[in-house]
Amino acid sequence: MLVSGLVRGLFPHVLTPPSSVVRVFLLLQNNHVVRSTSLYNRPFVEQFEETPLLVAVLTYVGYGILTIFGYLRDFLRNWGVENCHVARERDEQKDFVPLYQDFENFYTRNLYMRIRDNWNRPICSVPGAKMDLVERTSKDYNWTFEHTGKVVKDVINMGSYNYLGFAENTGRCADNATGSTHKYGVGVGSTRSEMGNLDIHEELEQLVARFLGVESSMAFGMGFATNSMNIPALAGKGCLILSDELNHASLALGARLSGATIRVFKHNNMVSLEKLLRDAIVHGQPRTHRPWKKMLILVEGIYSMEGSIVRLPEVIALKKHYKAYLYLDEAHSIGALGPRGGGVVDYFGLDPKDVDIMMGTFTKSFGAAGGYIGGKRELIDYLRSHSHSSIYATAMSPPVSQQIITSMKIIMGEDNTTLGEFTQQLSENTTYFRRKLREMGFIIYGNNDSPVVPMMLYMPAKIGAFGREMLKRNIGTVVVGFPATPIIESRARFCVSAAHTRDMLDTVSHRSETRTHTCTRHA
Numbered sequence: 001m002l003v004s005g006l007v008r009g010l011f012p013h014v015l016t017p018p019s020s021v022v023r024v025f026l027l028l029q030n031n032h033v034v035r036s037t038s039l040y041n042r043p044f045v046e047q048f049e050e051t052p053l054l055v056a057v058l059t060y061v062g063y064g065i066l067t068i069f070g071y072l073r074d075f076l077r078n079w080g081v082e083n084c085h086v087a088r089e090r091d092e093q094k095d096f097v098p099l100y101q102d103f104e105n106f107y108t109r110n111l112y113m114r115i116r117d118n119w120n121r122p123i124c125s126v127p128g129a130k131m132d133l134v135e136r137t138s139k140d141y142n143w144t145f146e147h148t149g150k151v152v153k154d155v156i157n158m159g160s161y162n163y164l165g166f167a168e169n170t171g172r173c174a175d176n177a178t179g180s181t182h183k184y185g186v187g188v189g190s191t192r193s194e195m196g197n198l199d200i201h202e203e204l205e206q207l208v209a210r211f212l213g214v215e216s217s218m219a220f221g222m223g224f225a226t227n228s229m230n231i232p233a234l235a236g237k238g239c240l241i242l243s244d245e246l247n248h249a250s251l252a253l254g255a256r257l258s259g260a261t262i263r264v265f266k267h268n269n270m271v272s273l274e275k276l277l278r279d280a281i282v283h284g285q286p287r288t289h290r291p292w293k294k295m296l297i298l299v300e301g302i303y304s305m306e307g308s309i310v311r312l313p314e315v316i317a318l319k320k321h322y323k324a325y326l327y328l329d330e331a332h333s334i335g336a337l338g339p340r341g342g343g344v345v346d347y348f349g350l351d352p353k354d355v356d357i358m359m360g361t362f363t364k365s366f367g368a369a370g371g372y373i374g375g376k377r378e379l380i381d382y383l384r385s386h387s388h389s390s391i392y393a394t395a396m397s398p399p400v401s402q403q404i405i406t407s408m409k410i411i412m413g414e415d416n417t418t419l420g421e422f423t424q425q426l427s428e429n430t431t432y433f434r435r436k437l438r439e440m441g442f443i444i445y446g447n448n449d450s451p452v453v454p455m456m457l458y459m460p461a462k463i464g465a466f467g468r469e470m471l472k473r474n475i476g477t478v479v480v481g482f483p484a485t486p487i488i489e490s491r492a493r494f495c496v497s498a499a500h501t502r503d504m505l506d507t508v509s510h511r512s513e514t515r516t517h518t519c520t521r522h523a
Helices: 002-010 053-078 102-110 112-118 172-184 199-212 223-228 249-258 270-283 312-321 377-386 398-411 421-439 460-472 502-522
Strands: 024-028 031-035 045-047 130-137 146-157 216-220 240-244 261-265 295-300 325-329 357-361 371-375 452-458 478-480 490-495
Touching: 053 102, 053 452, 053 460, 102 112, 112 460, 146 502, 172 398, 199 216, 199 371, 199 398, 216 223, 216 377, 223 249, 223 357, 223 371, 240 249, 240 270, 249 295, 261 270, 270 295, 270 312, 295 312, 312 325, 371 377, 398 421, 421 452, 421 502, 452 460, 460 478, 460 490
Parallel strands: 240 261, 240 295, 295 325, 325 357
Antiparallel strands: 024 031, 031 045, 130 146, 216 371, 357 371, 452 490, 478 490
């Protein structure tokens, strides 16, 4: 009764008269700089250049041509002229209810397969600043691959989320993780609530709470499940979830599993968010018009495909004014932003208590696995007994826990290191690399301080060409296209790391320029 009462107290809904939050927008060329003496303590600069009309038209034409040829090849496959490698219903099962519709795989068969060699490349080394790749070839146009037995050495890694350089097999983190393996073993073989609660897990959670500046925290073995399995424990029928349109799939899945009503606001658009909050208060629930039991805002710290940073001061101002609750996903921002590496809250100099649920993952800046949720002690106690990730999931592996503990202490300056040393190096590398690409004429998306650097390609033909040409120059990067991005906004995504040297970044920027010219001729 006590826990349920505390939870009800944590998530009530109070009606307040709508009122706008003061915002001052300054338009400076193509940059949108948000300034408010009461909300922001630093310039907030993000760039999202609109796709040129000619480029948009040519991109649509490119996808149209690919679609026409896709239908032609499907016609040839249907008549046996061309081999079909996809899963198909057997002839003797034609009368059965089909497992899937052929058109569902149209994009995979005819577009993705043409450039599939740019993904799932096998790595045979530590994915640090440089890595080794297993060379592979395909004799059937990327339907299957064969290893040649050769290894591509010293590929500059611009694709991994190794923001602070802790993905390593030597040094303090690796040594301590090895010692933890000798002491505890690799697996636990039980849930935390049964026989899998080790002292190292409790040490980790206490350290995370201290690092975040919150009362308590809870660690989970999988970052995706931290969102998808905990949001349903925090919201349900009669609740309203307000979600950014570019939120990660784990947040979207968690919101859908909760059974709550979901409304989506435009990316990082506070006018759109405030309108939804006002409408929710004025109109209440559909049909009954009763007040919502609670209103929960879902946002991310850094959006991994756009490179943008959430306008957290404004979000907090809105959530306070309209008595909503805030769920902040810091998967990409924790460790990578702020003078102490404390994420987007530290970056803006805000009070962690203003964020009701602080979520993050250990898979990026900490070079490990899993995720966490931090907040009030009552919240964490409730999740321990109501979260599916807590009750049914196996406890985090001890060496993974030790990796997180060691790397977090290094970030905090508690392991004979300087506070913020790695975060400062990452910030310098990010600023340098972004400036270098802009000077060379590339169109770069996102915030100036974001280590996620999307470089626009637009044309579908350039997606595959860019990845292949960069690998020929010993640079590994991620290329992304539709449906992961809007159809006219295909891009290459660079992830900057504190482990990168200036020479590496210069090499990448220079070879990106030569590669772009090469694939433009090919396209």
